[in-house]
Amino acid sequence: xxxIAKDTHHDHEHKPTGLKRWFFSTNHKDxxxxxxxxxxxxxxxxxxxxxxxxxxxxxxxxQFVDPQFYNSMVTIHALVMIFGAVMPAGVGLANWMIPLxxxxxxxxxxxxxxxxxxxxxxxxxxxxxxxxxxGGGPAGGWTMYPPLxxxxxxxxxxxxxxxxxxxxxxxxxxxxxxxxxxxxxxxxMSLMQMPxxxxxxxxxxxxLIASLPxxxxxxxxxxxxxxxxxxxxxxAGGGDPVLFxxxxxxxxxxxxxxLALPAFGIVSSIIPTFSRKPLFGYASMVYATASIAIxxxxxxxxxxxxxxxxxxxxxxxMYATMLIAVPTGVKVFNWMATMWKGSMTFETPMLFAxxxxxxxxxxxxxxxxxxxxxxxxxxxxxxxVVAHFHYVxxxxxxxxxxxxxxxxxxxxxxxxxxxxxxxxxxxxxxxSANVLFFPQHFLGLAGMPRRIPDYNIQFADFNMISSIxxxxxxxxxxxxxxxxxxxxxxxxxxxxVSWEGARGLExxxxxxxxxxxFETPPKIRKEMLENG
Amino acid sequence: xxxxxxxxxxxxxxxxxxxxxxxxxSFLGGAVWFNGGDIGKFIxxxxxxxxxxxxxxxxxxxxxxxxxxxxxxxVDVSFxxxxxxxxxxxVMFFAAFFGALYYAREFSIPWLSGEGQGGHNGTHxxxxxxxxxxxxxxxxxxxxxxTQYTNVIPAxxxxxxxxxxxxxxGVTVTLAHWALQKNNRKSLCTWxxxxxxxxxxxxxxxxxxxxxxxxxxxLTLKGGIYGxxxxxxxxxxxxxxxxxxxxxxxxxxxxxxGHFSKKDHFAFEAVAWYxxxxxxxxxxxxxxxxxx
Ligand code: HEM
Ligand SMILES: [Cu+2]
Numbered sequence: 001x002x003x004i005a006k007d008t009h010h011d012h013e014h015k016p017t018g019l020k021r022w023f024f025s026t027n028h029k030d031x032x033x034x035x036x037x038x039x040x041x042x043x044x045x046x047x048x049x050x051x052x053x054x055x056x057x058x059x060x061x062x063q064f065v066d067p068q069f070y071n072s073m074v075t076i077h078a079l080v081m082i083f084g085a086v087m088p089a090g091v092g093l094a095n096w097m098i099p100l101x102x103x104x105x106x107x108x109x110x111x112x113x114x115x116x117x118x119x120x121x122x123x124x125x126x127x128x129x130x131x132x133x134x135g136g137g138p139a140g141g142w143t144m145y146p147p148l149x150x151x152x153x154x155x156x157x158x159x160x161x162x163x164x165x166x167x168x169x170x171x172x173x174x175x176x177x178x179x180x181x182x183x184x185x186x187x188x189m190s191l192m193q194m195p196x197x198x199x200x201x202x203x204x205x206x207x208l209i210a211s212l213p214x215x216x217x218x219x220x221x222x223x224x225x226x227x228x229x230x231x232x233x234x235x236a237g238g239g240d241p242v243l244f245x246x247x248x249x250x251x252x253x254x255x256x257x258x259l260a261l262p263a264f265g266i267v268s269s270i271i272p273t274f275s276r277k278p279l280f281g282y283a284s285m286v287y288a289t290a291s292i293a294i295x296x297x298x299x300x301x302x303x304x305x306x307x308x309x310x311x312x313x314x315x316x317x318m319y320a321t322m323l324i325a326v327p328t329g330v331k332v333f334n335w336m337a338t339m340w341k342g343s344m345t346f347e348t349p350m351l352f353a354x355x356x357x358x359x360x361x362x363x364x365x366x367x368x369x370x371x372x373x374x375x376x377x378x379x380x381x382x383x384x385v386v387a388h389f390h391y392v393x394x395x396x397x398x399x400x401x402x403x404x405x406x407x408x409x410x411x412x413x414x415x416x417x418x419x420x421x422x423x424x425x426x427x428x429x430x431x432s433a434n435v436l437f438f439p440q441h442f443l444g445l446a447g448m449p450r451r452i453p454d455y456n457i458q459f460a461d462f463n464m465i466s467s468i469x470x471x472x473x474x475x476x477x478x479x480x481x482x483x484x485x486x487x488x489x490x491x492x493x494x495x496x497v498s499w500e501g502a503r504g505l506e507x508x509x510x511x512x513x514x515x516x517x518f519e520t521p522p523k524i525r526k527e528m529l530e531n532g
Numbered sequence: 533x534x535x536x537x538x539x540x541x542x543x544x545x546x547x548x549x550x551x552x553x554x555x556x557x558s559f560l561g562g563a564v565w566f567n568g569g570d571i572g573k574f575i576x577x578x579x580x581x582x583x584x585x586x587x588x589x590x591x592x593x594x595x596x597x598x599x600x601x602x603x604x605x606x607v608d609v610s611f612x613x614x615x616x617x618x619x620x621x622x623v624m625f626f627a628a629f630f631g632a633l634y635y636a637r638e639f640s641i642p643w644l645s646g647e648g649q650g651g652h653n654g655t656h657x658x659x660x661x662x663x664x665x666x667x668x669x670x671x672x673x674x675x676x677x678x679t680q681y682t683n684v685i686p687a688x689x690x691x692x693x694x695x696x697x698x699x700x701x702g703v704t705v706t707l708a709h710w711a712l713q714k715n716n717r718k719s720l721c722t723w724x725x726x727x728x729x730x731x732x733x734x735x736x737x738x739x740x741x742x743x744x745x746x747x748x749x750x751l752t753l754k755g756g757i758y759g760x761x762x763x764x765x766x767x768x769x770x771x772x773x774x775x776x777x778x779x780x781x782x783x784x785x786x787x788x789x790g791h792f793s794k795k796d797h798f799a800f801e802a803v804a805w806y807x808x809x810x811x812x813x814x815x816x817x818x819x820x821x822x823x824x
Contacts (some may be wrong), residue, residue, distance in 0.1 A: 016544050024544030106541045108610035115548035122556040126563070157563035165559055171621050179613040183606060184539065213621045217628025221764070227566055228753050229678075230760035232632055235655060236674035238757035239632075240640035247628055310648065 015515045023118075026110035028095045029513065033412070034117050035092025036405075040481070042084030042124065043398075047474055049077035054436075054470035056453050057463050070453035072137035076127065079142050082259065083166045084124055086393065089401045090262040091116075091173045094201045097408065098177065100506035100513060101195045101530070103186030103522040108179035116172035123165035130155035141451060143248060144219065146233040146241050150226050157227075160219045167212040174205035174212075186505070188524040192286070195504055195530040196279065199286050200265030203293045207254040207261070210297070215251035218244060242307050249300035257296045259393060261289060263360075263400030264331060267353040269504070269530065270407050271335055274350035275342025276501035281334040282531045288327035288334075295324045305376045314373045321371035325364070332361055347499070348422030352403030355430050356396060363391025366441065381451075384444025390437045395430075402429070402480070409487050410494030414512035417487035425483060428476040435469030504530035540607050542597070547590040554582035591782075595799075599791070608798050615802040619809050622772070626813055629768065633761040633820060641665045641757070644673050672756040681751040684758065687822035690741050694734050695818050698773075701730035702811045705780070705804050715794050717787070724784040727807070731777035738770045765821055772810045779803045 016024070025031050052073050056064050065073070095113065099106055107113045130137040135153015138144070144159070152159065181194070181202045221232040222244070231237025233244045272279045279285065301309060301317040309317075335357050344350070366388040370376050379385060409417050439462040444450075448459045455463065494511040508528055509517045522528075558579030565572025597603065603611075642648065645665035646656035656663065660673040672678040685691060708723035745751040753763050783803050786792065792800055 020544055023549050024546055026542050026544055105539050109614055110541055111545050111548050112614070114545075115551055118549050118552040119555070122552055126556070126559060154567045157566040161559035161563050165555065168555070171618075175614050175617045175621075178617055179610045183609045183613060209617055209621045210624050213623075213625035214628045214631075217625050217632075221628075221632065221760075223566075224753065224760070224764065230753050230764065231672075231678065231756050232760055235640070235644060235659075237672050237678050237760070238636060238641050238644065238669050239760065240635070240643075243632060243635050243640065246635065247631060250628075250631075308649075 025114050026106070027515065028099050028107045028110065028113065029412075029515065031107075031110075031113050031117050032092045032094075032096030035088050035095060035120075038117070038120055039085050039089035039092055039401075040484075042080050042088070044477070045128070046077050046080035046085055047477065049073045049080065050470065051474050053077065054467040057455070058467040059464065060455050060457050060460050062454055065453070067453045068136050068139055071139035071141075071451060072131065074451055075138050075140065075142050076131065079127060079162075080124070081393070082142070082255070083170075084120070086259050086397050086401065087170065088120055090201075090204070090259070091170075091177075093197075093262065093266070093401070093404055093408075094173075094177055096412065097506060098180055098198055098201060099184070100411075100509065100517060101198050101504055102181065102184060102189055103505050103518045103524065104180060104184035105516065105519050107176050108184050109176045112172050113176050116169045116176065119165055119169035119172075123162045123169065126158050126165065127162035130158045133158070143252070144222065144244075145248075146222060146225065146244050149222065157223065160223045163219045164216055167216045170208050170212050174208035177201050177205045178209075186518065186521040186524055189529070192283065193524075193529050193531060195265075196268035196282070196285055196289075197262070197265035200261040200268070200289055203289050204258050204261045207258050207293055207296065211251040211254040211258070214247060215255075218247040218251065221247075242304070245304050245307060246300065249303045250297070252303065253300045254293075254296045256389075256392070257292060259397045260360075261293070263356065263397045264289065266400045266404040266407075267335065267356050270349050270353040270403055271338050271357075272530070273407075273499050273501045273503070274347060274353075275339045275344050277338055277342040279334070279531055280337035280340075281330070284330055285334055288330040291327040292324060295320065295327070299324060299371075302371050302376070305373050306380045318371060318373045322368070325368055328364055332357060332364075345500075347406075347419060348417075348426050349403045349407035351423065351426040351430075352399050352406065355426070356399045356403065359391055359395035359399065359430075359433075363388055363393075363396055366391065379444060381449055382444035383440040383448045383450055386450050387437050387440035387444060390440070394437070395433050399429075399433075402426075405484065407499070408506075409484070410498035411506060411509075411511050411513055413488045413491075414494050414510075415487050415491035416494050416498070417483050417491065421479065421483050421486075425476060425479045428479070429473060432469045432472035432476055436466055436473050437469070439463075439466045439469075503528070540602050540604060545590075545593065547586060547593065550582070551586045551590065554579055554586050557582060595786070595791070598796075598799075608796070611798050611802070615805060619805060622809065623813075626765075626768065626816075629761065629765050630816060630820065633765065636757045636761060637667055641667065641669060668758045669756060670758070678756045679750055679752055679754045679759075681745075681749050681755045681759065683749045684751060684762070685741055685745055685749075685822065687818065690737050691818055691822040694737050695814065697730050697734045697737070698811050698814050701727045701734070702808055704730065705807050709800070709804060712787075712792060712797055712800060713794055717790070721784065721787050724780065724787055728777055728780045728784055731773055731780060731807075735770060735774055735777065738766065738773075762821060765817055769810065769813055769817055772813070776803070776807050776810050779806065 015021070021030065022034065025034070052065065053070065056062075056070055095107065098104075133154040135155060138149065138152050138155050138159040140149035140152065150156070181198055185194070221230065224230040225233050231239045233239050233241045235241070268279055268285060299317055299320045301313055302321045305314055305317070346354070366384065370379055370385065370388060406417060406422055409415075443459055443462050443466075446459065448455055496510045497507045498511055505522060505528055506513075508522065556579075558576055561572045561575030561577070561579050563572070565576055642665050643653060644656060644660065645663055646653045647665070663671070663673040668684045670681050672680070704723045704727040708720050708727065711717075711719035711723055751759055751762070753759055755762075780803055783800055786799070
């Protein structure tokens with residue numbers, strides 16, 4: 001144990017108790033825990049909706065739900081997974097780990113931190129309550145395109161305000177992360193010594209601050225179009241429904257990197273640990289992340305190739321999209337080079353991280369295909385798209401988040417999780433997720449449209465396989481809950497350096513990390529750093 | 533407490549959760565109201581009252597802590613970063629509306645009038661062949677659904693005056709800052725008061741302009757894309773000026789009470805930044821909405 005760890009032990013814990021501890025919290029670890037529990041809960045809420053969708057698609061014809069309800073499930077599933085599960089899980093990890101990784105006592109703005117968490121349950125109360133309203137939940141897709149979305153029933157203003165509310169939460173979270181990283185690093189830790197997870201989160205925060213207000217603007221225009229007679233998205237008044245798509249995707253494409261960059265950061269921590277080698281090409285990783293972020297603001301119209309853009313626009317956005325493959329390729333190359341000739345072991349976090357590299361790359365390749373304008377004319381709005389974004393989001397972002405949980409659980413709880421169960425969870429997840437999403441590529445290429453509860457008989461076999469994979473994946477996640485709870489309650493004691501090859505400041509504090517850490521800044525020595 | 537030697541990690545606070553509940557109540561009220569439920573108005577009112585109370589209480593606590601000397605230099609930097617990035621997010625919010633304005637003028641209106649797409653523009657040919665591009669566009673593609681206005685607000689009338697007002701208020705707030713740096717309290721208060729006054733006059737003019745536009749020119753939110761962009765941009769800006777003037781008034785009050793010192797005056801600077809931000813947005817409005 002290092003000197004820092006001893007220091008914190010002398011301190012009285014000064015820990016509030018009861019409801020106050022959670023509602024009034026200013027502690028980054030408590031708030032991080034709240035975020036993570038919330039995210040896991042929403043993962044199951046969104047997952048339940050996915051199960052309804054897959055049940056309906058198990059066979060052709062309408063079996064269980066009516067089409068309106070089906071579409072509201074598709075819409076809310078997506079909103080819940082993106083804004084309720086993946087983003088909060090990322091912010092939760094940032095809360096827990098960034099102060100530990102940079103040797104800070106807490107986040108820079110702890111009260112705002114608390115607010116950005118507590119907004120989430122209330123925003124989702126607004127959103128989820130719509131399912132029970134007159135006219136049902138929003139059913140126009142998470143992209144909320146007008147004029148369709150303007151036909152939403154009573155759910156409409158709730159949807160808009162929920163989006164506003166979630167935006168407020170994310171922006172506050174992002175501001176907090178930036179202030180923390182730029183202002184709270186332990187003396188002696190330069191920017192280029194920060195773990196990549198910290199880097200990816202700063203860059204993600206820039207994306208959040210620059211893109212979420214634009215979404216807020218877009219949905220505000222929807223609101224005034226519906227209730228105040230403005231005509232932003234109505235050609236009859238000189239506006240254009242396509243304008244919404246431009247504004248939405250100006251937010252939307254950076255948003256997909258908001259989901260993906262923290263995942264990049266996570267695997268960039270995990271792969272070196274279990275390869276027992278420092279990360280290959282640290283600086284190029286930082287620059288690649290930054291380039292991806294910047295480029296992500298110039299590719300939005302690749303979601304709109306088929307709406308009738310001028311040909312120059314189609315070309316520009318195609319080439320810009322192709323360009324993103326370059327920094328992404330740099331990252332994948334570096335991860336592989338890190339593993340090259342390493343003394344690798346495959347504990348659960350590493351399994352998820354390696355699966356991430358492979359499966360995210362598959363999702364990246366299908367994305368590349370979709371980015372080619374003439375090709376997208378064929379694939380647009382088919383199940384090929386659904387397969388693509390689930391590879392990057394589920395086997396990408398979610399797998400990385402799972403890896404992170406397994407990797408840092410010992411630090412959070414002070415116990416090792418059950419490795420055997422963890423491996424079972426991994427293999428069942430990896431296999432079922434591929435059974436679930438791989439056939440959807442074929443469905444899409446054969447022309448099955450997305451967002452439709454019924455389909456032609458020719459698609460029946462692949463859909464049944466996909467649904468079976470879906471149910472298996474859903475069931476497997478119950479095992480994850482069991483593993484996490486079991487680990488929280490007990491298990492083999494975790495050492496402060498819980499993994500043999502682990503480096504970085506977070507491993508210099510005891511496991512479980514005490515309530516307060518780094519109250520006096522640590523003295524940085526090179527060998528303590530993750531990328532030292 | 534050890535943490536204070538290095539970084540002030542504040543104790544738990546009830547304000548974040550109150551803020552959340554207050555915003556939630558407001559959103560809930562607004563949504564119920566939009567759906568035609570009259571009770572929504574009252575819920576919204578309660579929510580907004582709670583928001584006001586929250587701002588009052590939260591800032592009161594922070595000011596107390598600040599006066600008690602709890603905030604170190606480093607905390608000050610965190611606050612500064614927080615405000616700076618918050619302003620950037622506001623800039624991006626306005627960017628969405630400026631983007632809409634640009635798109636309407638550069639793309640949707642010319643296309644609706646038949647330009648582009650190799651001369652075969654279906655929307656124009658089949659839906660509204662009579663439509664001709666114009667800006668300000670007071671004949672809509674489908675005139676039956678929108679109100680036609682007789683004229684728009686010319687740039688070189690009230691708007692130009694307002695530009696002068698806001699620009700001078702940017703100067704006065706800087707003079708106030710200089711006074712503060714020279715520890716000249718009297719001049720600080722005077723220049724701040726002048727800034728607040730200019731802000732109020734600006735809002736007053738803007739309100740007058742709105743009334744005039746509505747009543748004399750028939751220009752409303754329903755006035756097609758011109759009316760939409762005009763009112764949404766100037767409206768959000770006007771709201772920001774109002775907020776800024778309010779914040780300045782609070783700073784004036786605190787200055788009169790003797791708060792702030794030569795070195796320590798984050799709140800003053802934050803509000804001054806905010807004020808410059810609304811100033812710059814106004815320049816954008818003046819040029820792109822009123823003038824060209
Ligand atoms: C539990 C595993 C999951 C299953 C079984 C699943 C299944 C589905 C299905 C069947 C659809 C409907 C496709 C359509 O008809 O258009 C869908 C849509 C979608 N899902 Fe998932 N999903 C899962 C996890 C996730 C995750 C983790 C995310 C994001 C982080 C996600 C994001 C989306 C999005 C963005 C849509 C598009 C919704 C729309 O068309 O508006 N899904 N999902
Ligand atoms: Cu995209």
